[in-house]
Amino acid sequence: MQNKIVKQPRVSNEIILSLNRWKRDLEKAKHHVPFITVRHVNKVGRRHWIYCPRQGRDVHLLSDGELGAYKILLWQPETIRVEEQYALDIDESLDIAISGNIVHPRDWKTNFAHIMTTDFVRTKRTQSGARQRVAYTFKYWNQLYERCTDGNIKQINPRTWQKFAIEREYWRRRGVEYRIITERDTTKARIWNINSFELAHNLNPAQSELIEFGESFVEQWMGAPNDELQDHLQDVASKLGLSFKRSQSLFKYCGLHHLLPLNTTRYLRLFLPLELTL
Template sequence: MSKLVVTNKETIRKLNKWKKLIHNLDDYESYLTVRDVNQIGRRHWIYCPIQKLHVHLLSDGELRAYKKLLLQKNIVRIFSQYALDLDETLDISVSLNLIHPRNWQTNVAHVMTTDLLATYRNKEGKEYRIAYTFKYWDQIYKLNTKDEVERINKRTWQKFEIERQYWKRRDVEYRILTERDATKEEAWNFDYFQLAYDFETNIDELKQFCVAFIQAWIVSPRAELQVLLKSLSVALNHSFQRAQSLFQFSGLHNLLPVNINKFIRLFRPVELLL
């Protein structure tokens, strides 16, 4: 019979220190950082100029998921590697008759974290949260002989369930993301839009540009993006660079119905979802 999962003072001390820190949301720090993870794979420690936060993402897929969430229209903030209360996850694991994540050699419990915790604001101005876990598709699913999707890696799904129940107690929706939900195209487009994150403009100029861009696109939907921007720079008496920055800023803030599931490049047509 396995030993009882236990905690230690060092873990509790680190978790309590983090809890005190996050009371000031402007100074949020990820509980788990890239330096804490000793595993093979690409990890990303980035400074997000939009949120003005350091963000720790433990795979390329997590990075793409983070970028996709930032492009959502009603997003308020996103926290990475958000720690869950250890006493509570231990309690949940016991109630579900599941083994809590632990050091298998010492049986000391690990603090569980949610990869991305996003806060949104609805049309009425009320904020709500959604918790996201990222895993690559072939780590948790497979196709059987009938081409039906089946779950694999039972232990991973057990951990998901502990996490799901934790957020359910807080009336927070819990979702599992894979690379099929956050594509390379979306990440590429975010990087392109983000070049204009500190671009200075005003509401009137943005309205004028967006209306003119949609009208020009309706007339020539197959024109290269650079051709549309050149024509608009002339029509609106802007430089080409300013027209491009207006397009990027509008894309970043969801002011244009751009299809972000296709690579946006100057020498290609852009697709609007009208």
């Protein structure tokens, strides 16, 4: 017996106009313009409207989880840009929904279709120097999975996975990899470390200074891997004739730009030992 063909929502003129307006804004702007902004979201929860120093523009993130995911994606050394709240063309997302016999996202009261968005589209540079795009959806783990009594993990909320299927196919048609990430990929320790590293984002050290600092730091750590971070920074400062403040700033800059093999899954604090992944 064949599955019953689901009824798709209607597309309003207002929705079409909003999508076309966003496309025009993208063409005119010098940088990415998110389709959804913080001021347009009424749902309960924490939202973040921040200035991004690396991209030189305001960024709109709709949860603490999105904020963490954005920062981790942004500061990867191969990242060129990260575009948030990226709208999907509604004609194509509806076509995919029809093909998969999935109800397109909609306002259930009015039965008008919603414009679907992907949380992040990241453009990165590959090892060959080419540009590659990757699409990401962020969702909290407990909204997607449940641990069973036997220890196995099962997917929950099938409606959410149906929406993911539409997104995945949309990006597959464009040759773009699609990934689902959760707060388990963006741990509190990693975010805390990035927030600390970002304090040195506007530092402008010479390449020679970075190399000298990095080599000295690794040498000091290998000689006493159980010492506290502040001890290593002070030893390097003394060896290179730096102030402790300069040594600390160089460490944060190196951490932000992945110039030291730091284990950032652990909190990096002055009074704690740290681990290098040599």
